[in-house]
Amino acid sequence: MEKEGEQLCEAAGNGEIDKVKALIDLGADVSYFDSNGLTPLMHAAKLGHADVVKTLLEAGAPWNALSPSNLSAGDFAMDFGHQEAFEVLLNAGIQAELILGTIAREAKKNSDSNGNYLEDRVSFSEDKLMDSNSKAVMMAWEKPLMEAHAKAVCSGGGHILNIGFGMGLVDTAIQQYSPVTHTIVEAHPEVYERMLRSGWGEKDNVKIIFGRWQDVLSQLESYDGIFFDTYGEYYEDLREFHQHLPKLLKPGGIYSFFNGLCGAPSGLLFPKHHRYLSSRHFNPYLMKPKARPKPYAAFQAIQSPSFHFSSSPTTSLL
Numbered sequence: 001m002e003k004e005g006e007q008l009c010e011a012a013g014n015g016e017i018d019k020v021k022a023l024i025d026l027g028a029d030v031s032y033f034d035s036n037g038l039t040p041l042m043h044a045a046k047l048g049h050a051d052v053v054k055t056l057l058e059a060g061a062p063w064n065a066l067s068p069s070n071l072s073a074g075d076f077a078m079d080f081g082h083q084e085a086f087e088v089l090l091n092a093g094i095q096a097e098l099i100l101g102t103i104a105r106e107a108k109k110n111s112d113s114n115g116n117y118l119e120d121r122v123s124f125s126e127d128k129l130m131d132s133n134s135k136a137v138m139m140a141w142e143k144p145l146m147e148a149h150a151k152a153v154c155s156g157g158g159h160i161l162n163i164g165f166g167m168g169l170v171d172t173a174i175q176q177y178s179p180v181t182h183t184i185v186e187a188h189p190e191v192y193e194r195m196l197r198s199g200w201g202e203k204d205n206v207k208i209i210f211g212r213w214q215d216v217l218s219q220l221e222s223y224d225g226i227f228f229d230t231y232g233e234y235y236e237d238l239r240e241f242h243q244h245l246p247k248l249l250k251p252g253g254i255y256s257f258f259n260g261l262c263g264a265p266s267g268l269l270f271p272k273h274h275r276y277l278s279s280r281h282f283n284p285y286l287m288k289p290k291a292r293p294k295p296y297a298a299f300q301a302i303q304s305p306s307f308h309f310s311s312s313p314t315t316s317l318l
């Protein structure tokens, strides 16, 4: 098996399509990683053999496998300027994403995203907000991250929307930029009560909307800056929110989000909110086809247990 795997890598890199097909027919492993941690697909992509890339994908080669330096076959194709191979890989990724999304939506129909969390008690202390299982919903150490998000979404001024109040870290930072309006959506009754008790309801430019964002969409308008950071939701909820962005975000507006979904255990759905590193800025109105440095990152998050987004601002496919 190992021998055929090595041969497949070599043939793929050489663009020997007939040999690749013959080896696949003989049962060579299309998911094989050679001693350098590269798959046959990566070899073909690196050298721009689009026909071999296609054949390998049709044989089930994993388009989102990563090399030891965290590069996918798509990255190799793009980095080496092989547009055709890149397009083939990108299409494979989009198709997989559509299928995975459909499966996730079906699975979600039978589940309750954050119902339990919203019905249970939460507790506040000086430096954290905890759910009823003593899991941290939000912690004070995240303040600098929240300040950076606030800075990004307020950079154009105007009307700002924040989904998920938590400890109010991002909202406190947003207030420092004196937005024209500052709308906050919060779904947990106790968090909402605490917001009112601490005077958030009396601020001139603040509008609080109590409820799940999914249920209050009709009360939302268009904003210059949007931040999204909920708790206890699924990847599919985030994706659903992203689908509303073209309407919610004004042209030229800035969207940023924080979630920990990417560090969650593998599987299509992430029932708990894992607050691992994940911080990205995204503006669909500024996104150009060539400005997609890591088109596979968003998809990879669905499948890989160890994957996490980088904290550097980057674009993503929705």
Ligand SMILES: C[S@@+](CC[C@H](N)C(=O)[O-])C[C@H]1O[C@@H](n2cnc3c(N)ncnc32)[C@H](O)[C@@H]1O
Residues within 6 Å of the ligand: 114, 137, 138, 146, 163, 164, 165, 166, 167, 168, 169, 170, 171, 185, 186, 187, 188, 191, 211, 212, 213, 214, 229, 230, 231, 232, 233
């Ligand atoms: C991680 S905290 C937000 C922390 C906030 N960014 C900060 O700076 O303190 C998540 C918040 O989202 C709220 N939340 C969870 N699901 C929600 C939903 N579907 N709609 C609106 N808010 C939600 C939670 O009650 C919680 O207050």
